[in-house]
Amino acid sequence: MFGMGLSLTKQDFQQLWRAPLPIIVGLFGQLMLLPLLAYFLALVFELPSNLAIGIMILAACPGGTSSNIISQLARANLALSVSLTAISSLICVLTTPLIIQFAVSQFGQQEQQSFSLVSTTIGLIFITLIPVIIGITLRHYFAEKAISSEPFFRHLASAFLVLMILAIVIQEKATLASSFSAVFTSALTLNLVAILLGIGLGLIFRFSARDCVTLGIEVGVQNSAMAILIAITFLQRADYAVAPGVYGVTMYIGAFLLVFLAKKFRSPPIIVRQVP
Template sequence: MSDSILTQVILPLVLALIMFGMGLSLTKQDFLELGKEPKPVAIGLFGQLLILPLLAYGIAIFFNLSEHLAVGIMILAACPGGTSSNILSQLARANLALSVSLTAVTTLICVVTTPLIIRFAIEEFNDTPVESFSLLSTTLGLIFITLIPVLVGILIRHNFANFAIRSEVFFRRLSTGFLIFMIAAITYQERTTFLTSFALLSEAVISLNLLAIGSGLLLGLIFKLVKRDTVTLGIEVGVQNSAMAMLISITFLDRPDYAIAAGIYGLAMYLGAGLLIFGARRFPTKSIAKSV
């Protein structure tokens, strides 16, 4: 099997299936939540679409990351969390409805915001023009592998609910397996670069993850949200779709070295999320409620 078939056909197809599975998990009620609780949704979007890219940019500058690592960490910040954030919100006993709603909205918006952030990152950190990057083709690619599969999944969930519910477990496992495969493949293919930059990049991505989670929590406290909404924002801002970031780097940009940052973050993000889940379950609701 040639690399071109793998990167241009199979990997995008698998991600499209994962996004289709995400659509199967969404219901009409998830979108009605947007109208019922617009405040936490708006705050979450602000954290994901503005604060997180700014944090990633600051981290790239502070750690003086090389071009491929800096662009890679910006690509990661441009990819909103997928089903992983929903599962983690459930484990944390956070607001699962808010988590799902944010996932749905950011998935729709990212077809516009992600290419713009990537173009900014490449122009900012790359001294030489990158002819392989096209704003239009990247946007169209995201529409076909994210937006359309999600919309099809939503349509099937609406009309064939029993099938959709039975299929959710399979797609969750596919998502986890795909992320593990992508991380392993990138680690092997870029092993030389990975080994030379692992220490510095590990510090950078762990810092980004903790700052992102902290920013989500801080937004919740500043705007006086209840505990479960505050915890949800911490998870949603801190957990990114690493698989999508790696796919964009490999397939759309033909730069596997950009995917290294997303690969390491795909592991590191569970460290911060795990600490948040432990804290959320360890301390009662009233401890946060008093502070807000």
């Protein structure tokens, strides 16, 4: 989150005022439709409570910096992608605890008493809001140093995600062995349908092809590292982190398929030849 803050400028937030509709639609897809989709899939696949809550925690998290990188690879609207990531990361301080509370009440009745909305909200402020604000502040006052440092923190975040997934696999190998098919299928389905959902929202509002691809990426690629961290630290349930861990791998399947299709069907540039 600190690395994300280093990459942000005030122009990324001003994008909301310059072109508000794509951002509002994207936020609606991320913060409203994605959790509803996750809830529906948890019921359809009849997931055990730990996997159902885990996939809901994932859907409650904002998009991570991975979505910005994928948008860049797809030659999508990078400004829209960064703006959505930044704004959703700030809003999630309020929305994520509420969605998790709903998930625990629906799928984990015995854990409901141990969940604290206040402590989860305060924890999210410390792991999302404060690091992002510090990063933005340093970017504003020390732009050159921040720009040169941002790739390091991005790579560090990727390595951190890989290490957390490996740790979850080792610690929860029994859970994975018994329900890998269900969690893999539900995670992949969530990813693919979420991408289509984002694209569909763009088509409904008649956005450009670049914006449609961007919304597909932003709705379909979530911050699985944050979801794992919430499960392990705030809820103290490593088994809740299994679904986000699997999603942290499967989300790249749909995302890079979208990148491939976006590049394949993009119109070739028109070359104007000068007549000698």
